[in-house]
Amino acid sequence: MTPELIVEYASVVAIVILVIALLMTVYRAVVGPTLPDRVIALDMLVGIVIGFIAVIALRTGYTLYIDIAIALGLVGFLATVAFARFILARGRVGEGEGVEAGPGQSKQSAKTKATKNVKASKPAGSLGKEAK
Template sequence: MTPELIVECASVTAIAILVVALLLTVYRAVIGPTLPDRIIALDMLVGIVIGFIAVIALRTGYTLYIDIAIALGLVGFLATVAFARFILARGYVGEGEEVQAGPPVSTAAPTKGTSKAAAKTKTGKSGKSLGKEAK
């Protein structure tokens, strides 16, 4: 077997695998069912397209395609981060799941007769006060 024949067989096999992955990922992007599923599918599509570009670069020997794949990877990453921030800002993930944007808010408010130092005492796992002031 010559090296050219091995590269040819490997590239045809890689393209076949990438086509199957592309079809399955497009199915997930269209069907969903939730917005995060679609966003992950779009991120996966970017990875599959990068795979196609890499196989084409190997077959043609034109190395500029690798630079294009790197740029596409960076843009795909930024798009995924932007979508994730959109989901967090929206506060809704999917089927009845809600996400809190920002740090958790304490529901225990000091009552009218307590001092600030008493309100800042640490509690243990059992919920009992440890008696130490939080610093």
């Protein structure tokens, strides 16, 4: 067996595995059930596409494809961070709305207490409305 034939067989096997992974990840991105599941699926799709680009670069011999894969990895990372911040911000909105007042406590004081707990749980480096 020649090295070219080994690379050819390995790339075919890699493409088959990547197609299966792509189909399973697209299913998870569509079905969900939660927003974080979809964000992780989109991040996984970026990784799978990088794998496709690497296999194509190996098969064709063009090293320019590796640069494209690196750029896609950076953009995918930034998109994942942006989605994570969106999910964190979305989770804080309205957290105090479902608070029930305890015995001897008004509903307004229960909401104020819940809002203080949410503000206290923010990360130290986050820029919220308080920093503006």
